[in-house]
Amino acid sequence: MSSDNRKKRRSSSDAEHKAHFHAVKRATTEPFWARALLIGVAVVFLTFFLLLPLICVFYEALADGFGGFAKALSDKRALNAMKMTAIAAFFSVLLNVIFGLAAAWCVGKFQFWGKGFLISLIDLPFAVSPVIAGLLFVFLLGTQSAFGRWLAENDVKILFATPGVVIATIFVTFPFVVRELIPVMQAQGTDEEQAARLLGARGWQIFWRVTLPNVKWALLYGAILCNARAMGEFGAVLVVAGNSAKTNTIPLYINELHQSYSVGAAPFAVASLLAAMAILTLVAKAFLEWKISRANEE
Amino acid sequence: MGIEVQNITKSFGSFKALDDVSVRIDAGELVALLGPSGSGKTTLLRIVAGLETPDAGSGPVLFHGAQVDSKKIGERGVGFVFQHYALFRHMTVFDNIAFGLTVKPRRLRPSKAQIREKVETLLHMIQLDNLAGRYPSQLSGGQRQRVALARALAVEPQILLLDEPFGALDAKVRVELRAWLRRLHDEIHLTSVFVTHDQDEALELADRVAVMNRGKIEQFGTPDEVFHSPQTPFVMNFLGQVNQFRGRLAQGRVSIGDCEGAAPEMEFDGKNFEKCRACEARTAATIFIRPHDFEISQQRREGRLSFPATVTRIHSAGNLARVEMVTDAGETLTAETTHSERDELQLAPGGRFYMTPRSIRVFADEPAASRAEEIAE
Numbered sequence: 001m002s003s004d005n006r007k008k009r010r011s012s013s014d015a016e017h018k019a020h021f022h023a024v025k026r027a028t029t030e031p032f033w034a035r036a037l038l039i040g041v042a043v044v045f046l047t048f049f050l051l052l053p054l055i056c057v058f059y060e061a062l063a064d065g066f067g068g069f070a071k072a073l074s075d076k077r078a079l080n081a082m083k084m085t086a087i088a089a090f091f092s093v094l095l096n097v098i099f100g101l102a103a104a105w106c107v108g109k110f111q112f113w114g115k116g117f118l119i120s121l122i123d124l125p126f127a128v129s130p131v132i133a134g135l136l137f138v139f140l141l142g143t144q145s146a147f148g149r150w151l152a153e154n155d156v157k158i159l160f161a162t163p164g165v166v167i168a169t170i171f172v173t174f175p176f177v178v179r180e181l182i183p184v185m186q187a188q189g190t191d192e193e194q195a196a197r198l199l200g201a202r203g204w205q206i207f208w209r210v211t212l213p214n215v216k217w218a219l220l221y222g223a224i225l226c227n228a229r230a231m232g233e234f235g236a237v238l239v240v241a242g243n244s245a246k247t248n249t250i251p252l253y254i255n256e257l258h259q260s261y262s263v264g265a266a267p268f269a270v271a272s273l274l275a276a277m278a279i280l281t282l283v284a285k286a287f288l289e290w291k292i293s294r295a296n297e298e
Numbered sequence: 299m300g301i302e303v304q305n306i307t308k309s310f311g312s313f314k315a316l317d318d319v320s321v322r323i324d325a326g327e328l329v330a331l332l333g334p335s336g337s338g339k340t341t342l343l344r345i346v347a348g349l350e351t352p353d354a355g356s357g358p359v360l361f362h363g364a365q366v367d368s369k370k371i372g373e374r375g376v377g378f379v380f381q382h383y384a385l386f387r388h389m390t391v392f393d394n395i396a397f398g399l400t401v402k403p404r405r406l407r408p409s410k411a412q413i414r415e416k417v418e419t420l421l422h423m424i425q426l427d428n429l430a431g432r433y434p435s436q437l438s439g440g441q442r443q444r445v446a447l448a449r450a451l452a453v454e455p456q457i458l459l460l461d462e463p464f465g466a467l468d469a470k471v472r473v474e475l476r477a478w479l480r481r482l483h484d485e486i487h488l489t490s491v492f493v494t495h496d497q498d499e500a501l502e503l504a505d506r507v508a509v510m511n512r513g514k515i516e517q518f519g520t521p522d523e524v525f526h527s528p529q530t531p532f533v534m535n536f537l538g539q540v541n542q543f544r545g546r547l548a549q550g551r552v553s554i555g556d557c558e559g560a561a562p563e564m565e566f567d568g569k570n571f572e573k574c575r576a577c578e579a580r581t582a583a584t585i586f587i588r589p590h591d592f593e594i595s596q597q598r599r600e601g602r603l604s605f606p607a608t609v610t611r612i613h614s615a616g617n618l619a620r621v622e623m624v625t626d627a628g629e630t631l632t633a634e635t636t637h638s639e640r641d642e643l644q645l646a647p648g649g650r651f652y653m654t655p656r657s658i659r660v661f662a663d664e665p666a667a668s669r670a671e672e673i674a675e
């Protein structure tokens with residue numbers, strides 16, 4: 001069939017769909033005042049809780065002009081915080097992608113005893129407060145525990161150092177990639193992998209050439225959400241980072257600037273970085289959602 | 299010998315999908331596994347392919363005399379076509395067909411040019427030369443199925459297995475593809491097994507048909523054999539339309555209700571009646587009569603099994619007229635007759651006629667062994 005024909009067919013079915021939609025709409029639409037009220041409430045809510053704060057961040061960030069903005073961002077401590085955040089985000093995305101693929105492969109493609117429990121366990125970081133998560137690592141790796149003492153004796157510094165920040169971030173971002181991959185892998189089933197195996201492909205070939213390409217958009221989607229969360233994490237990192245300028249991530253640094261009563265644009269300038277990241281994330285997320293829905297249609 | 303499986307049992311939890319199944323399929327044969335869903339036909343196919351492992355204690359699976367149980371799936375030399383195609387959705391038609399060649403270990407892998415040539419030959423064979431660059435989502439169901447077949451054939455398998463190959467296609471494409479597959483099989487003579495629940499498909503396409511029910515093979519024979527001399531009540535019921543009556547067998551004569559007589563042609567438990575001593579015994583039985591095996595008349599045929607029935611409906615569209623009737627005992631039956639005979643007899647709803655079977659098949663309720671003892675006493 002030529003692509004022209006396909007388009008024609010699609011557009012005619014669109015027209016039918018629209019006609020049907022209008023017929024249904026008349027029968028199921030609420031009166032005008034109800035619609036206006038509901039939409040109004042939603043708009044006011046969004047404006048107060050999302051739009052105004054966002055505008056406020058960027059407005060305050062530029063309160064001292066571009067010079068002040070640039071100075072706040074090029075401060076040595078600011079640069080160090082950016083570096084820490086980048087390290088934490090990089091490692092948590094990398095490790096969670098690897099872990100996420102492995103776990104989703106297990107859960108999505110195999111039946112085994114204890115599967116429900118494993119899924120619950122994966123969700124644990126969503127249920128636990130990040131501060132508690134941080135404290136868990138302090139207890140586990142601190143000198144209270146035998147493992148912590150062993151680490152101290154061997155001069156391995158994890159807590160209140162970069163590795164601690166990375167570990168805490170990985171913990172809180174744990175579910176993001178897996179949760180995106182499991183439903184996709186479940187929906188796709190194992191027929192394609194079986195076909196590949198019957199055609200003589202070996203384990204790694206099946207993974208690289210069949211499984212991975214089929215989940216690439218969902219994987220990217222999960223990685224982006226994971227990255228956004230990793231950059232924004234505050235509670236867990238605060239507990240394991242300690243009060244050191246060396247281990248400050250961007251959110252910790254913003255908090256410090258704010259706590260030190262430093263007037264002016266500096267905290268907002270740094271905060272605007274995170275806000276800009278968030279907007280970028282949203283755009284990427286919207287794009288990927290579109291890609292995934294298209295891939296699912298096929 | 300193409301494929302041989304011996305004493306295969308497979309359970310899923312408490313459900314026995316296959317119960318001690320043995321089958322031998324000749325080299326170059328095209329065999330259908332036919333049965334209702336849950337009869338174990340797909341499980342048997344998947345065990346042959348190596349996608350399922352039979353229960354412990356099962357016998358071996360042999361391809362051309364060599365045992366393949368311990369071989370890895372990819373090394374068995376099986377071409378497998380999935381019901382829902384299982385094409386690689388992110389690859390073009392060309393890459394799908396080439397897949398089996400490109401994943402070969404480097405020393406066995408053909409050169410790029412050889413692969414291209416092979417894929418082009420296969421594309422020509424499946425009549426999709428121009429669609430090499432398309433993705434599976436851009437193809438129709440029938441085209442996808444042919445690509446799946448070409449992909450399976452690219453690695454030159456020893457045997458070809460097809461799981462409900464036409465199950466997801468519409469009726470017209472199904473018939474076309476069926477004829478095409480038969481021609482293809484006659485060209486390449488690859489030992490092939492396909493699973494289907496469609497009796498027309500099995501009877502038309504296969505050299506031999508294995509009719510399966512509840513994890514067992516009820517009968518394995520040519521389409522002619524399974525259709526015209528079914529060995530079990532299940533096969534009788536499953537293949538073609540059939541009328542079923544409760545009756546009795548006594549002294550070589552059959553009775554349905556209060557009508558009694560002999561049928562000119564009778565098979566008992568799948569055997570010719572004359573040669574069967576056991577049928578002399580009195581026993582309750584199920585009597586099967588095909589719709590085209592009725593002689594319809596205005597008068598009772600004396601001395602023969604001949605009973606009255608009233609016409610309720612006539613379907614005239616088709617090569618034969620299909621007459622729905624109800625007996626005096628309230629049992630419904632379907633008979634088939636030519637249009638000229640229908641006119642001659644003036645068949646019409648409400649009319650009362652005598653039905654005289656030309657040929658019947660009787661299956662006794664009790665197993666043959668216990669009846670033999672009865673005779674001995």
